[in-house]
Amino acid sequence: MTQLAKLQADFQAYLLDDVKSSSFIKAMIDDNKVGAKKRLSIYHDAYRLRIIEALATAYPQLKALLGDVLFNKIAREYITAYPSTYRNLRWYGSEMREYLLTTLAQHPVAAEMADFESALSLAFDAEDVPELSLQELSAIPPENWDALSFKFQPAIKFVRTRWNTIPIWQALEVEEMPPKPAQESTYQSWLIWRKNFNSQFRLTTEMEVIALNMAVMGATFGEICANLEVEMDEEQAMATAAQYLAGWLENGLICKVTLIKFAS
Amino acid sequence: MRNNLPALGFGLGLRTEHYNAILDTKPQVDWFEALSENYMIPGGLPLNFLDRIRADYPVVMHGVSLSIGSTEPFDLTYLKDLKKLADRIQPAWISDHLCWTGIHGQNIHDLLPLPYTEETAKHVAERVKIVQDYLGRQILLENVSSYASYVDSNMSEWEFISLICEQADCLLLLDVNNIYVSSYNHQFDAKAFIDGIPQQRVQQIHLAGHQNNGDYIIDTHDAPIIDPVWELYGYAISKIGDVSTMIERDDNIPELDVLVQELQIARDLSANVLRAAA
Numbered sequence: 040m041t042q043l044a045k046l047q048a049d050f051q052a053y054l055l056d057d058v059k060s061s062s063f064i065k066a067m068i069d070d071n072k073v074g075a076k077k078r079l080s081i082y083h084d085a086y087r088l089r090i091i092e093a094l095a096t097a098y099p100q101l102k103a104l105l106g107d108v109l110f111n112k113i114a115r116e117y118i119t120a121y122p123s124t125y126r127n128l129r130w131y132g133s134e135m136r137e138y139l140l141t142t143l144a145q146h147p148v149a150a151e152m153a154d155f156e157s158a159l160s161l162a163f164d165a166e167d168v169p170e171l172s173l174q175e176l177s178a179i180p181p182e183n184w185d186a187l188s189f190k191f192q193p194a195i196k197f198v199r200t201r202w203n204t205i206p207i208w209q210a211l212e213v214e215e216m217p218p219k220p221a222q223e224s225t226y227q228s229w230l231i232w233r234k235n236f237n238s239q240f241r242l243t244t245e246m247e248v249i250a251l252n253m254a255v256m257g258a259t260f261g262e263i264c265a266n267l268e269v270e271m272d273e274e275q276a277m278a279t280a281a282q283y284l285a286g287w288l289e290n291g292l293i294c295k296v297t298l299i300k301f302a303s
Numbered sequence: 304m305r306n307n308l309p310a311l312g313f314g315l316g317l318r319t320e321h322y323n324a325i326l327d328t329k330p331q332v333d334w335f336e337a338l339s340e341n342y343m344i345p346g347g348l349p350l351n352f353l354d355r356i357r358a359d360y361p362v363v364m365h366g367v368s369l370s371i372g373s374t375e376p377f378d379l380t381y382l383k384d385l386k387k388l389a390d391r392i393q394p395a396w397i398s399d400h401l402c403w404t405g406i407h408g409q410n411i412h413d414l415l416p417l418p419y420t421e422e423t424a425k426h427v428a429e430r431v432k433i434v435q436d437y438l439g440r441q442i443l444l445e446n447v448s449s450y451a452s453y454v455d456s457n458m459s460e461w462e463f464i465s466l467i468c469e470q471a472d473c474l475l476l477l478d479v480n481n482i483y484v485s486s487y488n489h490q491f492d493a494k495a496f497i498d499g500i501p502q503q504r505v506q507q508i509h510l511a512g513h514q515n516n517g518d519y520i521i522d523t524h525d526a527p528i529i530d531p532v533w534e535l536y537g538y539a540i541s542k543i544g545d546v547s548t549m550i551e552r553d554d555n556i557p558e559l560d561v562l563v564q565e566l567q568i569a570r571d572l573s574a575n576v577l578r579a580a581a
Contacts, residue, residue, distance in 0.1 A: 167346035
């Protein structure tokens with residue numbers, strides 16, 4: 040290891056260690072003006088302050104939910120558990136859900152809210168793709184619909200909640216008193232996507248989740264209908280699939296449609 | 304050597320808070336500096352704003368995570384994405400900081416100082432050459448504000464900068480506020496810094512405000528530029544000549560108009576100094 044490499048390894052170890060260790064101070068010039076210990080502290084403190092601020096920006100309603108004191112404590116511990124490997128602080132904190140699942144297990148809304156806010160943020164930055172219009176889809180003759188496959192915008196993601204996390208988030212977002220945490224009777228699936236450059240979300244049924252996941256994986260409209268027929272008759276299945284498709288189109292989820300040619 | 308890059312005039316750092324005001328009012332700003340990492344993303348609103356602002360103004364790219372002084376190999380994904388953004392934006396030039404930002408694949412998200420030694424200068428220069436070859440253009444390195452200095456250093460910061468420029472044939476982004484901050488923190492003569500660097504390589508100047516804590520200054524970019532920094536800017540212009548100049552504001556961000564007015568001070572000061580020298 041070169042002298043420079045050792046210096047950098049020691050400096051970084053000093054910065055990452057939550058406790059300001061004293062051994063590295065010898066590498067720094069100590070003068071009467073400020074003193075090496077204080078000088079190094081500037082970097083040590085700035086590292087934490089900067090990252091706590093970034094986490095607060097990434098998780099605004101999680102912070103509102105937990106309050107400043109608890110949020111800052113969690114953020115400080117998180118920094119030690121997960122040193123940043125990101126070139127942009129905007130992405131730092133993506134393991135917050137996992138972290139909260141264990142550190143705040145008694146408060147499950149926290150992990151769910153972290154998951155939700157992280158998904159909103161990722162959707163905001165996702166790749167730009169064109170949006171398929173109703174006219175483009177209408178131009179396809181009905182007899183070909185069974186063989187249609189769709190390509191979706193990359194921002195799409197599902198967040199699953201067991202608690203009333205999203206109503207709590209919505210209240211905090213408009214600075215209203217949130218409802219008390221309460222467990223829902225079943226898991227709820229929230230679809231997240233981007234429309235007009237803003238992240239969007241809506242509650243979806245489990246049946247639609249399955250249909251959309253199939254469609255994202257490349258299933259044709261006919262295959263989606265066939266899958267729905269497990270739950271309902273053929274006519275109902277077709278109507279339900281058409282209703283889902285209309286919703287996806289209205290939400291701007293679909294970017295391309297392809298006619299799949301099956302080998303005969 | 305003087306390069307053949309354009310002189311852009313007087314610019315501002317591009318900030319989210321001003322996107323709409325820029326597009327709606329087309330302010331009298333000659334160019335904008337975009338923070339590279341903020342736009343090295345797959346897509347979405349920030350990139351869309353940057354594309355639209357780029358259609359009306361020259362833009363330069365300014366990075367914070369190149370980590371040119373790191374002893375680790377380059378993050379190739381970073382370089383690839385930087386180049387991809389440059390291909391899209393066609394910046395007048397690309398800059399980053401003369402510092403290191405982390406090793407072991409980690410990012411401290413700070414501009415950490417380097418020891419001023421021949422060994423370090425050689426190491427940095429080799430890496431600058433790699434980046435310049437990859438990007439197919441000269442890059443600008445910016446002097447950072449520092450709060451601590453190494454026992455290992457055996458030359459001045461300006462001697463260190465000069466060595467790197469000479470070996471790598473790169474350009475300089477002279478941050479006049481950083482010179483002031485570091486000269487205050489380490490008690491050196493700020494004018495000696497300007498006298499000591501290869502002035503013909505200065506392609507851009509940064510100006511900013513800071514926070515004076517009494518015995519040391521933190522480079523916060525959250526306040527107007529103070530008079531001693533303006534004075535140092537005038538001195539720099541008297542030595543270097545006409546240089547593309549911009550104001551950085553990263554916190555406590557005022558309305559765009561306020562920064563446009565502050566930029567006028569730079570325009571007037573630069574014009575006065577150049578007139579007096581003519």
